[in-house]
Amino acid sequence: MRDCPARTVIEVLANKWVLYVLGALQRNDAPMRFNELRRLLDGITQKMLTQTLRALERDGLVARTVYPTVPPRVEYTLTELGSDIARLTNAIAEWSYLHTEQILTARERFEAREASPEPVSW
Numbered sequence: 001m002r003d004c005p006a007r008t009v010i011e012v013l014a015n016k017w018v019l020y021v022l023g024a025l026q027r028n029d030a031p032m033r034f035n036e037l038r039r040l041l042d043g044i045t046q047k048m049l050t051q052t053l054r055a056l057e058r059d060g061l062v063a064r065t066v067y068p069t070v071p072p073r074v075e076y077t078l079t080e081l082g083s084d085i086a087r088l089t090n091a092i093a094e095w096s097y098l099h100t101e102q103i104l105t106a107r108e109r110f111e112a113r114e115a116s117p118e119p120v121s122w
Contacts, residue, residue: 009085012059017044017052019089022078025062026086031075061085 001007012018024040025032032040038049053076056062061082067073078086 012055012061013085013089015052015055017041017048018056019092020044021049021052021056022061022082022086022089023093025076025078026083026090031065031077033073033075037076056082 020041021037024037028036034049034053037053038044038046041049044052053062053064057064060079063077063079063082065075065077067075
């Protein structure tokens with residue numbers, strides 16, 4: 001499993017902010033500036049957004065364009081590869097909307113079971 005090609009992709013997608021950034025860029029369907037993304041992604045820090053965008057750019061999923069203005073204007077867009085994987089992450093989001101209630105119910109059952117364990121009989 002160490003040499004499995006899917007491992008590389010799964011390691012990228014395992015970061016929750018990657019999923020959110022990909023989704024934001026796909027939904028916007030236009031280049032976005034850093035602060036636009038930061039406002040849209042409630043809870044992300046400047047440092048985390050910077051790291052996430054750099055990782056996505058490194059992996060060829062996001063393109064970063066710098067315009068020679070004062071101050072410099074920087075925009076981010078999905079590459080063709082990024083658009084392709086964003087469709088996959090949208091499928092995950094759709095599945096999540098359909099099944100969140102079931103997951104929350106299962107968690108409640110599990111936590112109730114943990115709170116009052118069944119007696120052990122010998």
